Amino acid sequence: MKLGIFDEHRLGLVIGEEMVDVTEALPHYDPGYAANFWLRMCRDFDVLRPRIERASREGLRKPLERVRLMAPVLNPSKIIAAASNYQEHVTEMAARPGVHTWLLDFDVFLKAPSSIIGPSETVVLPNLPGREIHHESELALVLGKGGRNIPENEALSHVLGYTILIDVTLRGEGDRSRRKSYDGFTPMGPWLVSADEIGDPQDLDIRLWVDGTLRQSVNTRDMLVKIPGIISYVSSVMTLNPGDVITTGAPPGVGEIRPGQIMTVEIEKIGRMEIPVRGTQG
Numbered sequence: 001m002k003l004g005i006f007d008e009h010r011l012g013l014v015i016g017e018e019m020v021d022v023t024e025a026l027p028h029y030d031p032g033y034a035a036n037f038w039l040r041m042c043r044d045f046d047v048l049r050p051r052i053e054r055a056s057r058e059g060l061r062k063p064l065e066r067v068r069l070m071a072p073v074l075n076p077s078k079i080i081a082a083a084s085n086y087q088e089h090v091t092e093m094a095a096r097p098g099v100h101t102w103l104l105d106f107d108v109f110l111k112a113p114s115s116i117i118g119p120s121e122t123v124v125l126p127n128l129p130g131r132e133i134h135h136e137s138e139l140a141l142v143l144g145k146g147g148r149n150i151p152e153n154e155a156l157s158h159v160l161g162y163t164i165l166i167d168v169t170l171r172g173e174g175d176r177s178r179r180k181s182y183d184g185f186t187p188m189g190p191w192l193v194s195a196d197e198i199g200d201p202q203d204l205d206i207r208l209w210v211d212g213t214l215r216q217s218v219n220t221r222d223m224l225v226k227i228p229g230i231i232s233y234v235s236s237v238m239t240l241n242p243g244d245v246i247t248t249g250a251p252p253g254v255g256e257i258r259p260g261q262i263m264t265v266e267i268e269k270i271g272r273m274e275i276p277v278r279g280t281q282g
C-alpha cells in the first residue's frame with residue numbers, strides 16, 4: 001500500500017498512475033492547524049487499513065501528475081537521524097580536513113520537523129558564503145506503534161512504512177542538529193510504502209543523481225547498524241511516538257549541491273523524486 005498526502009492535506013492511495021482519495025476512511029479527519037489525522041492514522045493503521053482499502057474502491061481518482069504531492073508525514077514529534085552508518089561514508093568523511101573523530105562513530109541526532117518539504121517543492125539554500133551544503137540520500141521509516149526500550153526482535157513490527165528522505169547538510173563546524181535543520185533541508189516523498197510491501201528493508205538499492213550524474217549508489221544491506229538496531233537504540237533513549245520519522249544514514253558519495261541543480265533520488269520498491277535546488281536570489 002502506497003500512502004500519500006496530497007493537495008489540501010487529503011489522504012490518498014497511489015494505485016498505478018493514479019491517486020485515489022481515501023480521506024473518508026479516517027474517523028477523525030481534520031486538516032486544520034496542527035492537524036493530527038496523520039498521526040492517528042499511524043497509530044491506528046492496523047484497524048484503519050481495511051477501511052482505507054474499502055474507501056479506495058470508490059474514492060475519487062486523479063492522475064498522479066494532476067495532484068500536488070506533499071511529504072508523506074505530518075507533524076511528526078521528531079525526526080531521528082542515524083549518522084555514520086555506512087563504512088564507505090565514514091571513510092570519505094574521515095578524509096575531510098578537520099572532522100572530529102567522534103563524528104565518525106555511529107550515533108543519532110535530531111532534525112527539526114519544520115525542515116520537512118514535499119516532493120513537489122524546492123530546496124532553497126541559505127546564503128552562507130564559503131560553506132558547502134551537501135546531499136545525503138537516505139531510506140527513512142515512519143513509526144506506526146510507538147514505544148520505549150523496544151527489543152531488536154520486535155522493532156520491525158513498529159514500522160508502518162518506508163519512504164525517501166534527503167538529509168540536506170551544511171558541512172563544517174557546528175552542531176549537527178542545527179546544520180541539518182534549515183527550512184527545506186528535509187525533502188521527503190514521494191509517498192509512504194507500507195512495510196508489508198517492502199519485505200526486507202535491508203535489501204534496497206538507493207541512488208541519487210545531481211543533474212543526471214550518479215553521485216550515490218548503495219544497497220541498504222551495507223548499513224553498519226541495521227534498522228532493528230537503530231530502533232532499539234533510539235527507543236532506549238527516547239519514547240517513540242506514532243508518526244515519528246527515523247532516517248537511516250548517508251551512503252557514500254555525498255557532495256555539494258548548488259542553485260540551479262536538480263537532485264533525483266530513487267529507492268527500489270518505493271519510487272523516485274526530483275527536487276530542484278535554488279538560492280535565496282532564485
Ligand code: MN
Nearest residue numbers: 136167249250
Ligand atoms: Mn544523514
